[in-house]
Amino acid sequence: MTFEEKDIIYPPVHPGTDRTFIRFYDGELDLNSIFYSAEKDTLPKRIFVTDTTVASLASLKGFVDFFRGEDFSHPKIEAGFIGKRGKDILLILGAGEPFKTIESVLAIVKTALDAGGQRSAVFVGIGGGVITDMTAFAASIFKRGAHCELVPTTLLSMVDAAIGGKTGCDFDSYKNMIGSFFPAQKIHICPSFIESLPQHEYRSGMAEVVKTALLYSPELYEKLEKYPEILNDRKNPLVGEAIRICVNAKAKVVEQDLTEKNIRMQLNLGHTFGHALESMCGLGVVTHGDGVAWGMARAADLSQRLGLCTKEHANRVKSCLASFGWETEPVHPEMKKKYGNNEEEIARILLNAMKKDKKNSSDKIRFILQENVGETVITEVPEQDILAVLK
Ligand SMILES: NC(=O)c1ccc[n+]([C@@H]2O[C@H](COP(=O)([O-])OP(=O)(O)OC[C@H]3O[C@@H](n4cnc5c(N)ncnc54)[C@H](O)[C@@H]3O)[C@@H](O)[C@H]2O)c1
Numbered sequence: 001m002t003f004e005e006k007d008i009i010y011p012p013v014h015p016g017t018d019r020t021f022i023r024f025y026d027g028e029l030d031l032n033s034i035f036y037s038a039e040k041d042t043l044p045k046r047i048f049v050t051d052t053t054v055a056s057l058a059s060l061k062g063f064v065d066f067f068r069g070e071d072f073s074h075p076k077i078e079a080g081f082i083g084k085r086g087k088d089i090l091l092i093l094g095a096g097e098p099f100k101t102i103e104s105v106l107a108i109v110k111t112a113l114d115a116g117g118q119r120s121a122v123f124v125g126i127g128g129g130v131i132t133d134m135t136a137f138a139a140s141i142f143k144r145g146a147h148c149e150l151v152p153t154t155l156l157s158m159v160d161a162a163i164g165g166k167t168g169c170d171f172d173s174y175k176n177m178i179g180s181f182f183p184a185q186k187i188h189i190c191p192s193f194i195e196s197l198p199q200h201e202y203r204s205g206m207a208e209v210v211k212t213a214l215l216y217s218p219e220l221y222e223k224l225e226k227y228p229e230i231l232n233d234r235k236n237p238l239v240g241e242a243i244r245i246c247v248n249a250k251a252k253v254v255e256q257d258l259t260e261k262n263i264r265m266q267l268n269l270g271h272t273f274g275h276a277l278e279s280m281c282g283l284g285v286v287t288h289g290d291g292v293a294w295g296m297a298r299a300a301d302l303s304q305r306l307g308l309c310t311k312e313h314a315n316r317v318k319s320c321l322a323s324f325g326w327e328t329e330p331v332h333p334e335m336k337k338k339y340g341n342n343e344e345e346i347a348r349i350l351l352n353a354m355k356k357d358k359k360n361s362s363d364k365i366r367f368i369l370q371e372n373v374g375e376t377v378i379t380e381v382p383e384q385d386i387l388a389v390l391k
Contacts, residue, residue: 014145017165017183022247025190031063031126031151034188044147046088047112049135050126051095052079054153057196060126064090082111089115093131097284100130100170102178108138112146122147122185128154128201129161129288133179137167140182149186153193155205155239156289159212159246162187164254164264170283174356175275181259189247191240203231204289206324209242211269211292214317216249218373221320228323266376269368270295276353281334293326301330301389302381303369313372330390347390351383 012018025034035046048067055064055077067083067090079099081092091111093104112121123146125135132150139148152162168179194202213221220242224230230238250267257264274295278286286294297318304314318328327333335346354365364380371377 014140014182016147016185017145020163020165020183020185020187020251022163022187022189022251024244024247025188025192027192029059029190029192031060032066034151035063035124040086045115045117045121046124047108047115047117047121048088048090048124048126049093049108049131049138050090051093051099051128051131052077053095054127054131055081055090055092057153057193059193059196080107084115087115093134095127095130097130097170097278097288100134100283102169102171105134105138105141105169105178108135109142112138112142117142117146119143119146122149124149124151125162126151126153127157128152129157132157132162132184133167133176134169136165136182136184137169137179140167140180145182148182148184149188150184151188151190153190154197154201155194155243156201156208157205158189158191158193158243159205160208160250160267162189163247163250164267165258166260173283174279175283183254183258189243191243194234194239199231200287200290202234203325204287206231207270207289207293207296207326209246210320210324211267211296212246212249213242214296214370214373215266215269215376216252216374217245220245221373225316225320225323228320231324265366265378266368269370269376270297270299272354272365272367273298273350276350277332277335280349280353281332281338285338286332286334290326293321293324294328294332297321297326297328298330298389299367299369302367302385303371305385305389306369306379306381308369308377308379309371313370317370343391347387350390351386354386 066085077092079094083090089111093099123135123139125132132152136148139146150162152158165181165183167182168176171177210224213224230236253264270292274291277294278291300314300317303309304311322328331343331346339346366380369377369379
């Protein structure tokens with residue numbers, strides 16, 4: 001048999017997604033000035049997407065009210081609300097991980113379609129990681145790729161979820177099973193959003209901050225280690241400093257490896273364990289950050305077990321995590337609550353969930369482990385070692 005070959009060479013698939021412009025804002029939050037200061041005629045059509053909690057924030061009232069009709073008579077803010085402001089649309093979805101569904105993504109797509117959106121439309125996600133992930137995903141599939149801007153409103157989405165172009169939604173009870181790589185063109189970071197976060201959400205974001213510090217900034221890690229009180233001190237300048245360090249660190253990584261072929265995998269420190277925990281406790285029971293923090297403790301134990309790091313390093317990491325109030329024990333209390341006290345069975349349940357995780361290319365499960373702060377290794381680990389640190 002003989003054959004001929006031919007290459008088809010393409011330009012980049014999504015023009016306009018080859019760079020992301022990030023702006024950090026200080027002081028009072030004002031979305032009207034961010035999105036409505038330019039001449040009306042020059043503005044593209046925008047599909048703003050947020051959730052019920054964010055839409056109800058006092059700091060957003062002046063923005064959301066414009067979408068409620070001239071006399072603000074439009075129905076109260078609830079999931080499914082669709083309001084108009086000139087040619088722009090605001091869609092409000094339910095809040096939290098249980099709403100990170102393909103149905104929500106399709107609701108965004110349908111809203112844009114019903115509003116006559118074209119590929120030139122800009123999808124603007126205003127919210128935590130759930131909203132930013134889904135809005136960017138909807139933008140990526142709408143007419144094969146519209147535009148996307150993000151306004152992360154949780155600490156977690158500022159330092160992690162909104163940065164780096166990973167989009168998607170959960171499916172079939174598993175996290176982020178559907179999605180795409182589609183970097184936002186602009187990201188607007190307003191740290192003052194943090195002030196209204198419930199404490200557990202703030203702590204959840206802090207887990208990604210600690211993760212980034214462990215991976216890329218020994219200096220920041222030391223500061224966090226010395227000052228876990230940052231959990232009760234949101235206005236401390238260290239918070240703003242940490243946000244910038246994390247954004248810059250993640251930006252550097254995704255510039256080199258947007259589609260997670262190599263170094264971007266490091267950002268999954270604690271995530272293989274954490275995602276399994278989140279999925280198996282029932283999505284939404286353990287916050288993403290709390291899952292990741294517990295996962296980092298498991299990764300520290302696994303690193304020690306495999307002889308990659310010293311016991312001192314593993315203990316240092318675990319005591320830092322514990323000082324922030326995170327669970328560091330092998331068996332998470334939420335697993336016991338759901339599955340009873342059989343530790344062997346709990347370990348197996350988590351192992352099976354990890355096997356299903358999309359990040360595993362073969363039967364073996366790959367982990368991000370550390371030799372020390374700032375010294376990270378990626379390695380496949382035999383099942384018996386994984387089970388050993390889960391009970
Ligand atoms: N794409 C990525 O690279 C990436 C990285 C990390 C996490 N994620 C995803 O991010 C999601 C978690 O994000 P999250 O922790 O922001 O969760 P979230 O989006 O569910 O937000 C948490 C809660 O806080 C509320 N909220 C948001 N902003 C608020 C504010 N300023 N004040 C008061 N309440 C506010 C939300 O309504 C929600 O109820 C997960 O689905 C995870 O998979 C994605």
